[in-house]
Amino acid sequence: MRLSNVxxxxxxxxxxxxFDSYWLDPSFETYEPHRDGDRLxxxxxxxxxxxxDLPIEITTLDVRPFGYQQEILEALDAExxxxxxxxxxxxxxxxxxxxxxxxxDYRRLRDxxxxxxxxxxxxxxELLTQSLSTFRHVLRQGDFGELFVGxxxxxxxxxxxxxxxxxxxxxxxxxxPTHFDxxxxxEFHHAEAATYRRxxxxxxxxxxxxxxxxxxxxxxxxxxxxxxxxxxVELRLWEALEQNLLAPFQYFGIHDDVALDQLRWKxxxxxxxxxxxxxxxxxxxxxxxxxxxxxxxxxxxxxxxxLGFCVSVQHxxxxxxxxxxxxxxxxxxxxxxxxxxxxxALAALRDRTVNVLFxxxxxxxxxxxxxxxxxxxxRPTESATVFLQQLGRGLRLAEDKACLTVLDFIGxxxxxxxxxxxxxxxxxxxxxxxxxxxxxxxxxxPTGCHIELDRVAQRIVLDNIKQSLSVxxxxxxxxxxxxxxxxxxxxxxxxxxxxxxxxxxxGRSWLDLQRAAGWVxxxxxxxxxxxxxxxxxxLHVDDLERLRFFxxxxxxxxxxxxxxxxxxxxxxHFSLFGSRTPFSSMxxxxxxxxxxxxxxxxxxxxSDVLHERIHRVARPLSEAGDRPLHLHAxxxxxxxxxxxxxxxxxxxxxxxxxxxxxxxxxxxxxxxxKTEAHFSPTTMYADHAITPTLFQWESxxxxxxxxxxxxxxxxxxxxxxxxxxxxxESKTADGTLGTPPYLYAGPxxxxxxxxxRPMRILWQLDHALPADVFHAAKVA
Numbered sequence: 001m002r003l004s005n006v007x008x009x010x011x012x013x014x015x016x017x018x019f020d021s022y023w024l025d026p027s028f029e030t031y032e033p034h035r036d037g038d039r040l041x042x043x044x045x046x047x048x049x050x051x052x053d054l055p056i057e058i059t060t061l062d063v064r065p066f067g068y069q070q071e072i073l074e075a076l077d078a079e080x081x082x083x084x085x086x087x088x089x090x091x092x093x094x095x096x097x098x099x100x101x102x103x104x105d106y107r108r109l110r111d112x113x114x115x116x117x118x119x120x121x122x123x124x125x126e127l128l129t130q131s132l133s134t135f136r137h138v139l140r141q142g143d144f145g146e147l148f149v150g151x152x153x154x155x156x157x158x159x160x161x162x163x164x165x166x167x168x169x170x171x172x173x174x175x176x177p178t179h180f181d182x183x184x185x186x187e188f189h190h191a192e193a194a195t196y197r198r199x200x201x202x203x204x205x206x207x208x209x210x211x212x213x214x215x216x217x218x219x220x221x222x223x224x225x226x227x228x229x230x231x232x233v234e235l236r237l238w239e240a241l242e243q244n245l246l247a248p249f250q251y252f253g254i255h256d257d258v259a260l261d262q263l264r265w266k267x268x269x270x271x272x273x274x275x276x277x278x279x280x281x282x283x284x285x286x287x288x289x290x291x292x293x294x295x296x297x298x299x300x301x302x303x304x305x306x307l308g309f310c311v312s313v314q315h316x317x318x319x320x321x322x323x324x325x326x327x328x329x330x331x332x333x334x335x336x337x338x339x340x341x342x343x344x345a346l347a348a349l350r351d352r353t354v355n356v357l358f359x360x361x362x363x364x365x366x367x368x369x370x371x372x373x374x375x376x377x378x379r380p381t382e383s384a385t386v387f388l389q390q391l392g393r394g395l396r397l398a399e400d401k402a403c404l405t406v407l408d409f410i411g412x413x414x415x416x417x418x419x420x421x422x423x424x425x426x427x428x429x430x431x432x433x434x435x436x437x438x439x440x441x442x443x444x445x446p447t448g449c450h451i452e453l454d455r456v457a458q459r460i461v462l463d464n465i466k467q468s469l470s471v472x473x474x475x476x477x478x479x480x481x482x483x484x485x486x487x488x489x490x491x492x493x494x495x496x497x498x499x500x501x502x503x504x505x506x507g508r509s510w511l512d513l514q515r516a517a518g519w520v521x522x523x524x525x526x527x528x529x530x531x532x533x534x535x536x537x538x539l540h541v542d543d544l545e546r547l548r549f550f551x552x553x554x555x556x557x558x559x560x561x562x563x564x565x566x567x568x569x570x571x572x573h574f575s576l577f578g579s580r581t582p583f584s585s586m587x588x589x590x591x592x593x594x595x596x597x598x599x600x601x602x603x604x605x606x607s608d609v610l611h612e613r614i615h616r617v618a619r620p621l622s623e624a625g626d627r628p629l630h631l632h633a634x635x636x637x638x639x640x641x642x643x644x645x646x647x648x649x650x651x652x653x654x655x656x657x658x659x660x661x662x663x664x665x666x667x668x669x670x671x672x673x674k675t676e677a678h679f680s681p682t683t684m685y686a687d688h689a690i691t692p693t694l695f696q697w698e699s700x701x702x703x704x705x706x707x708x709x710x711x712x713x714x715x716x717x718x719x720x721x722x723x724x725x726x727x728x729e730s731k732t733a734d735g736t737l738g739t740p741p742y743l744y745a746g747p748x749x750x751x752x753x754x755x756x757r758p759m760r761i762l763w764q765l766d767h768a769l770p771a772d773v774f775h776a777a778k779v780a
Contacts, residue, residue, distance in 0.1 A: 063100065063103070063104070063137055063138045065101070065104055065771075066243055066245075067239065067243075067772070067774070068096075068239035068240060068243065069100065069101050069104070070770075070771035071233075071239075071770070071771045071772055072090060072092070072233050073101065073104055073105055073108065074615075074616050074617070074771070075232060075615050075616070076088055076105055076209075076232060077616075077617045078615050078616050078617045080207075081617045082544065082611075082614045082617060083612075083614070085227075085228075085230075085232070086206060086207050087207075087208040087226065087227050087228070088209055088210070088233075089188065089209075089212065089223070089224060089226070089227045089230070089231050090209065090211050090231075090232060090233055090234075091213065091231050091233070091234040091235065091385065092211070092212075092213060092234075092235040093213050093237070093240060093246060093388070093392040093395060094213045094392065094396060095245055095246065095395075095396055095397060096240045096245050096246065098186070098213075099130070099131050099134045099135075099186065099211070100138065102120075102184050102186075102209055103131075103134050103135045103138035104138055105209065106118060106135070106182055106184070107138055107139055109182065109207065114181075114206070115181035115182050115206055116158070116181055117159070117179060117180045117181045118145075118159045118160070118180060118181070118182045118183075118184070119160050119162065119180040119182070119183045119184070119203070120132075120135070120161045120162070120184045120186070121162060121163075121167065121183065121184065121185045121199070122161075122163060122164070122186040122187065123163060123164050123165070123187065123190060124163070125147075125149045125150050127187075128147060128149050128161045128162070128163060129147070129161075131161055131186065132144075132147060135159075135161075145159040145161055146158075146160055147160075147161050147162070148160050148161065148162030148163065148166045148167065149161075149162060149166050150163075150166075157179070160180075164190070164195045164196055164199060165195065168195045168198060168199065172198070172199070172202045175202070177202055178205070180203065180205050181205055181206045181207065182205055182206065182207040182209070183200075183203055183205040183208050183209070184209045184211065185200070185208075185209070185210050185211065186211050187212060188211055188223050188226075189212045189213075189214045189215060189223055191210065191223045192223060200226065208227075210226065213392055214389050214392075215385060233615075234388075236428055237388060237426060237428075238426070238427060238445075238446055239428075239775075241448075241449060242447075245397075246392075246395040246396070246397065247395050247396065247397050247398070247402075247403055247404050248402075248403045248404070248447070248448030249391070249394075249403060249404040249405075249449055249450075250297075250403055250404070250405050250406065250449070250450045251406040251408065251426070251449075251451045251452070252293070252297050252405075252406065252408065252452050252453075253408050253451070253452070253453035253454065253457040253458070253461065254289075254293050254408065254409055254410065254457060255409075255410055255411065255454055255455075255456035255457040255460065256286055256289055256290070256409035256411045257285065257289060257411065258286055258411040258412075259411055259412040260276070260279065260380060260411055260412060260413050260414060260417075261412045261413060261414055261415070263275050263276070263279070263414060265414040265416050265417070267416070270380070270382055271380065273311060273312050274312075276311045276312070276379065276380075277312045277315050280310075280311060280318075280378070280379075281314060281315055281318045286409075287319065287322045289409075290319075290376065290407075290409060291322075291323070291326050291328075293407055293409075294306075294328070294374075294376075294407065297405060297407060298374055298405055301328055301355065302352075302355065303352060303355075304355050304356075305349050305350070305352065305355065305369065305372050305373050305374065306355060306357070306372065306374035306375065306376060307356070307357055307358075307359065307372055307374070307375050307376070307393055307394065308330075308356055308357070308358040308375075308376035309358075309360070309375070309376065309377055309378055309390050310358050310359065310360055310378050311360070311378070312360060313334045313335070313336060313360060315358075315360075315378070315379075316332040316334055316358040316359055317332040317358075319356075319358045320332040323355075323356055323358075328355050328356060329348075329353065329355055329356075330355060330357070331345045331348065331354050331356075331357055331358070332357075332358045332359065333357050334359060334360060335360070345357055346369060349369060350369060350371065356374075356376070358378075370397065370398040371396075371398045371401060372393055372394040372396070373394065373401050373403075373404060373405060374394065374405045374407070375390065375391060375393065375405070375406050375407070376407050376409075377390070377406070377408040377409060378409060380413060380417060382417055382418055382421060384421045384422060384424065384425040387421070388425050391404075391406065394406070403448060410453075410457040410460055413460070413464060417464065418464070418468050419460075419464045419465055420434045420435075420464075420468055423437065423438070423451075423461075423465075426451065427442065427444075427445065427451075430733075431465070431468065431469055435462065435465050435466065435469065437451075438453065438458060438461055438462050438465065439462065471497065471501040473508055473516075476501070476502070476508075476513055477513065477517055479495050479497070480513050480514075480517035480519075481517050481518070483495070485514075485517075485519040487608070488605040488606065488608065488609055489605075489608055489609050489612065492609065503535065503536030503539060504536065505533050505536055507529065507532065508532075508536075509533075509536060509602065510602050510605060510606065511532065511598050511599060511601075512532060520598065522597070522598045524596070524598065525595045525596030525598070525599065526595060526596065527576075527577070527595070527599070528596050528599060530577075531576055531593075532599065532602075534575060534576045534577070534578075535576075535599070535603060535606060536738075537738040538575050538606070538610075539606075539610065540634045540635075540740075541610050541634070542610065542614050542618060542634055543618040543630035543633035544611070544614075544630075545568070545620065545628055545630065546568060546571070546628070546633075547610055547611050549565070549568045549569075549572070550572070550603050550604060550606075550607040551604055551607055553572070553594075553600060553603065553604070554594070554601065554604060561587075563626040564626045564627075564628050565586065566586050567626060567627065567628050567642060567645060568628050569586040569590065570589075570642040570646075571628070571635075571638075571639040571642040571643055572589070572593075574636075574638040574649060575636065575639060576589075576593060577589070577592070579638045579649040580649075582647060582648040582649075583647040584647075616632055616770060617632075618630035618632050618633035619631050621746065623747070626645075627644060627663065628643055629643045629744050630744065631744060631745075631746045632743060632744065632767075633743070634742065634743050635741055635742055635744060636738075636739075636741050636742070637669055639741075640667065640669075640726055640742065640744070641658060641660070641667065644658075644660045644662075644663045644667060644724075645660065645663050646662075656668065656669045656670065656671075656700075657669070657699075659709070659712075663722075664720065664721045664722065665722045665723070665724055666713065666716070666722070666723045666724070667724050667726070668697060668724065668725050668726065669726045669728075669742055670687045670726065670727045671687075671727075671729075671730060671731050672687065672728070672777050673729055673731075686760070688778060689777035689778045690762070690778070691774075692768035692771075692774045693768050694751070694762060694763070694764060694765070695725060695745075695748065695762075695763045695765055695777075696761070696762055696763075697760075697761050698758045698760050698761075699758045699760075699761065700758060701758050702757060703756065703757065703758060703759050704756045704757055705753070705756040710756065710759055713750060713753075713759070713761060714750055715750075716749075716750060717750070722747050723747060723748050723749070723763065724744070724746065724747050724748070725744075725746065725747075725748055725763070725765065726742035726743065726744055726745065727745055727769075728740050728742045728743065729776045743770075743773055745765060745767070745769055745773070746765060746766050747766050748765045748766060749763065749764045749766070750763060750764075751763060
């Protein structure tokens with residue numbers, strides 16, 4: 001194929017930029033046979049799942065996290081650093097590298113000097129041996145760790161990989177509960193077993209890390225009770241699919257002609273199980289529809305290995321009976337089945353003497369079958385965690401398994417039921433993004449994946465999503481009146497209302513809701529309405545310094561300003577009162593806020609909730625001086641410029657670059673996804689990340705190489721000036737009141753450039769972009 005540089009210039013440029021991104025990617029290395037031959041053989045053996053020719057103690061591989069694993073590590077860092085939570089549960093599908101994440105997490109903790117002594121707990125010798133090997137590779141330390149399993153006993157007791165059975169043979173009273181700094185428990189869903197509980201109740205480590213694919217168990221126990229009812233971080237499904245770590249899926253949403261909208265619904269519990277069972281087993285109409293869908297969507301039902309998730313034991317037994325009668329051999333596997341019967345059922349599914357196992361839940365890993373190629377959702381599952389848990393049973397990679405077929409049977413639901421949760425889990429979209437996905441047929445899925453809703457199912461899902469999006473003010477007030485004047489955080493937790501639903505402008509805010517519910521009787525201040533809207537445009541704030549400053553604004557000494565506090569006050573001023581009103585002094589600005597006391601108190605309440613939403617550590621930079629910017633925190637353009645010392649923003653609108661003489665700094669604001677609707681042909685600059693630390697940026701069209709501005713960019717180190725990058729994905733975002741904020745990517749250094757008017761400049765970032773930002777910013 002020949003391409004013309006005249007007619008296909010954009011395509012050829014994309015080819016070249018994609019090649020550069022691969023060539024400069026640190027995960028690609030030059031191969032020298034005499035130097036790297038052993039590494040290659042070891043890596044190939046590991047990829048094939050076979051034994052390595054090299055002894056386990058010899059480790060040469062440099063283990064780096066995939067992007068989605070890096071996001072999990074960043075979230076764990078935030079849990080500990082920002083929220084002071086040192087007991088954390090990580091939920092990841094089987095096969096996506098839970099052990100690698102735990103080893104990388106331990107390496108970071110140990111390198112920081114915080115911890116050393118480690119206990120890694122699992123229930124099988126094979127898991128322990130593999131985990132020890134993983135830790136040795138990640139730490140690049142061939143003699144790391146000792147096994148405590150199958151007759152092997154540690155000598156040093158510093159880094160122990162032990163089975164729960166061996167550990168329970170110890171006299172725990174003789175083991176100091178604080179001996180181990182870090183305790184990692186693999187397959188944490190076993191934690192409710194007596195052997196695990198005894199061990200966990202005794203140990204008091206600095207760090208507890210639980211790993212599981214299945215936090216919710218068949219017996220109703222929820223292992224999140226060990227972590228204050230929380231999951232610290234959950235793998236994003238679509239990222240693992242993009243890395244080919246899971247089997248692609250073909251999802252079919254099929255209308256089942258069963259209406260559940262009149263059934264009873266309890267908040268936090270959903271439908272009544274008995275009522276659902278009666279509806280689903282009352283006659284054979286639905287099961288005939290399910291059988292027809294299997295015949296239509298599954299290539300050969302006689303060779304499928306399927307799991308069907310039912311609402312109750314009675315429902316599972318009913319489905320197994322009806323499928324078997326229809327010529328598809330099936331069994332029900334339930335909590336009433338004996339261990340022998342469950343094992344026999346699994347064996348029958350593996351060898352295809354049975355094609356379907358129907359169950360209420362299949363959550364313990366003993367029922368894990370990688371060859372499962374079909375999943376039937378026969379119950380309304382609202383919880384995204386449970387939905388992914390069930391889906392994950394079929395996403396394991398297996399030989400001769402091209403993809404997973406998913407049949408989800410959809411009927412009219414109670415108005416409190418939310419379909420958006422499962423589709424957000426499948427796609428990673430926002431609530432409004434899911435609505436567009438459903439309307440447009442899910443156009444942007446990982447390679448090999450497909451989601452298709454039949455006409456009626458699409459209408460049901462769309463109506464449900466639109467209803468969840470159109471949270472009426474009247475409904476919020478009615479919900480609020482049923483509560484007893486809680487805090488903002490408690491109200492959101494109790495009602496399931498999202499913060500963005502509360503702050504939508506037009507007189508909608510937390511204080512307005514408190515007034516409407518009769519909890520607050522106050523006299524609105526002179527800027528009351530404007531401040532209510534302004535607070536809704538501050539939901540992006542995610543650095544601790546600013547949140548603490550918000551908390552301090554109502555204190556009498558708040559106006560005692562240092563140079564850094566003055567800039568923080570200017571940032572808040574422009575957020576609250578707009579960029580057309582210059583900042584004169586901290587005292588004047590805070591006095592204006594406090595003249596609206598209800599709004600000042602609301603800012604304090606809001607800062608508590610924003611603190612809880614932080615999922616990434618934003619760190620201050622030592623070289624920043626009085627500039628109150630935190631690396632990888634988010635800022636509006638006005639907030640960022642105020643942080644650089646600007647106190648009059650008139651005349652600064654519309655430009656993506658700004659030279660700040662006082663701070664001797666060039667500030668770049670980059671929108672990665674440019675569309676003709678928001679950018680003119682002269683401002684569609686080619687800005688993107690090549691690697692996490694290399695960023696290509698185009699100057700304004702008028703900038704020549706020898707101009708004052710061009711020379712300042714090229715020689716900024718010699719001139720003693722700095723260059724700073726702020727990036728955002730797009731100019732509009734779902735659920736954002738106003739324009740989306742920018743992420744502060746930090747200072748950067750000139751590397752090279754080509755051309756002029758515009759200049760295409762390659763910059764070296766001082767700090768790597770976060771994994772999710774790099775994923776959005778890279779060219780391919």
